[in-house]
Every structure is written in C-alpha cells, then in structure tokens.
Amino acid sequence: MSGLVLSHISKGFKSGKVLEDVSLDVNAGEIVAIVGPSGTGKTVLLRIIAGLQEPDGGTVAIDGVDMTEAAPESRGVGMAFQNFALFPHFNAFDNIASPLTARHTPSDTLKEKVGAVARMLKIDHVLGHAPRELSNGQKQRTALARALVAQPKVLLLDDPLRNVDAKLRYEMRMELPRLLRSYNAAVIYVTQDYKEAMALGDRIAVLRGGRIEQWASPRDVYAAPASVEVAKLFGDPTINLLPATVAQGGIQLLGRAVPTPQASGAVIAGLRPEHLTVSRSEIANGIPCELDAVMPVNVRSVLYMRGPAGEEILATVGESEAAKFGREHRQVWVDFAPENVLLFDAASGARIGHPAH
Known part of the structure; x- marks a missing residue:
C-alpha cells in the first residue's frame, strides 16, 4: 500500500x-x-x-x-x-x-x-x-x-x-x-x-x-x-448535554415526549446549539425557557437559557435575529427536530446506535 x-x-x-x-x-x-x-x-x-x-x-x-x-x-x-x-x-x-x-x-x-x-x-x-x-x-x-x-x-x-x-x-x-x-x-x-x-x-x-x-x-x-467526549470536542459553543428519561417510543426531554431510536436505562440527550429554534412568542410544541443572556460572537450570537427544570441550554442565532431578543431576561420558547437529538448511554458515554456501542 x-x-x-x-x-x-x-x-x-x-x-x-x-x-x-x-x-x-x-x-x-x-x-x-x-x-x-x-x-x-x-x-x-x-x-x-x-x-x-x-x-x-x-x-x-x-x-x-x-x-x-x-x-x-x-x-x-x-x-x-x-x-x-x-x-x-x-x-x-x-x-x-x-x-x-x-x-x-x-x-x-x-x-x-x-x-x-x-x-x-x-x-x-x-x-x-x-x-x-x-x-x-x-x-x-x-x-x-x-x-x-x-x-x-x-x-x-x-x-x-x-x-x-x-x-x-x-x-x-x-x-x-x-x-x-x-x-x-x-x-x-x-x-x-x-x-x-x-x-x-x-x-x-x-x-x-x-x-x-x-x-x-x-x-x-x-x-x-x-x-459524549467526542461530541464535546467538536463544536463552539459546545453541545447541549441534557438528562433524559426513557419512555415508550422515545424519551422525555425538557418535559416533552421525543420519538427516538430504541433506548434503555439512563440516557443523556445531545443537541447542537445551531439545531435549536428560539422564539420570543409561544409556538406549538415550544418548550418554555428563561433567556438569561445574549452573547455576540462574530456574525452570530449565543443565547444562554434555562429550561423548565433549570437546565442550562445554549442556542446560536444570526446577528439580526439576536437583536430582537435584546439583553433583558425574558421568557422564550425553544423547539427542535427529533432527528437532531443524539442519545448517549449515561454510564459509558457511548452514543446509542453507534457501531461501537
């Protein structure tokens, strides 16, 4: 060779x-x-x-x-x-x-x-x-x-x-x-x-x-x-890693039922910040969160939020979109596509569905 x-x-x-x-x-x-x-x-x-x-x-x-x-x-x-x-x-x-x-x-x-x-x-x-x-x-x-x-x-x-x-x-x-x-x-x-x-x-x-x-x-x-460790190495801001509960047909994540591949035991859900949609007004299936801060980073901004149970959540938006949120604390609604959720085994950290798992 x-x-x-x-x-x-x-x-x-x-x-x-x-x-x-x-x-x-x-x-x-x-x-x-x-x-x-x-x-x-x-x-x-x-x-x-x-x-x-x-x-x-x-x-x-x-x-x-x-x-x-x-x-x-x-x-x-x-x-x-x-x-x-x-x-x-x-x-x-x-x-x-x-x-x-x-x-x-x-x-x-x-x-x-x-x-x-x-x-x-x-x-x-x-x-x-x-x-x-x-x-x-x-x-x-x-x-x-x-x-x-x-x-x-x-x-x-x-x-x-x-x-x-x-x-x-x-x-x-x-x-x-x-x-x-x-x-x-x-x-x-x-x-x-x-x-x-x-x-x-x-x-x-x-x-x-x-x-x-x-x-x-x-x-x-x-x-x-x-x-989980590989996921954390790639991405800025870092991936959101959130506790999830296995339920029939999927998981409970941030108080919402999410259909996912078969999982069992304790799991961690991963969501990239760019895969989150954040709205100032209530939207269907939206998860109510508290917006803590808006941090400008070049041509985008990072939104720092807290979920229904105090979970730390990061999302990224463009400059023009970030301006709409202002800098004061307020309630926002977060949505995401189920196919963008990554599931990891809480004990081993391995991604569920990965060939090595």
Missing part, C-alpha cells in the same frame, strides 16, 4: 500506558487530522512514526515496507513542530536546506529545491534572514519548507499553526490542503483545534486515553460523534 499504515501501536512509560492498540492508515496524498485533548499521546505517536521512539508493540509500515526498527533518516519522513525548532545559527535558507545537506545533495540541486519550496510558501525574500529576524508566520513557513524540501513520503505536522496569529492561521487553513496534496505525501496533522481538523483533514482520528475513539470523515465525527 502507498502511504502509511500503523498496526496495533502501544507505548508505555513508568507513569503508565500512553498509547494502546492504535491502528490507522493514511494514503499518499491524504491528510488525516489527529484530534485529542492535551496529554493523550498525539506527539508520542508522531515520534514513533518518525523513529524517534520505539513502540512497545505494533508496526509502522511506509509504502508497504515495515519501518518499525528503521533509523529515522531512512524512513523518508518529514516533520514540523508547533515551536518551529529552527536552528538559531542558520539563516532561513540553511534551515530549509538542512535535510538535503545531511544527504550530501549537490549544491545546484539543493539551491533549486530550496528556492522552489520557498517561492511556493512565499518566503523566498527572507532566505538570508536569521530566525530571530523572522516573524512567527515566516518561522512557521520556514519550518514547513524544511519538512517539505526533501519530498518525504510521510509528513508529520505537530500543531504547526498554534503559535501564529489568527489571520495567518486562517490563511494557512485554506492554503495548506492544496500545498500538501501537491507533494502527494501521507500527511498526519495533529491539533487540538476542531475547526482546523475539520478544515484540513480528509479523515479525522479522535485520540483519547491512548486509544482511537473515532475514525471517520469530518462530517461524520461532528454529526454522529461516537461518545
């Missing part, structure tokens, strides 16, 4: 297991985003792929060849870090050229390749600058150029946009997919930012507690999260 295949990777330290039975594949030309909270093993996984650490179990294969015990320099892997990790005594040109220099690449070829990747990343005008003379955006592009210049088979990006400003981060989210696919490498992009993962990843692997909890397209991870 062309690309990267990880099979049953495990790794532990004195403090305990960091990775346990991690398997995934990344095709050449594909971007896989790995998302997870801090300390869940994302960087350790990258270091194992790069050959900087050995797994306790499992294999790393690149283009169908087992590379588990191969030296880092023989794997054809490029890597860029969130802290840039540039050599301070090298200028930008020499930093980018360092992987080629280590391979004793002829001078003419080296200059040609460095120039080509620098032009593509729009940093050819600062190649003579030392890292201290570069902006964070230029440092980030220099680190990315260094990872790309040797045309690696596998490219590992460890949260490379974390330390750049919001404008550049937005621009790079648009530019990176085109740039990365042009190199036809198997790309793993690690991030804690769900928006970045959804913008860049062809597929997303959610890593929690050293295990892959969900492995799917961005759309499926958001619309059909495997668990």
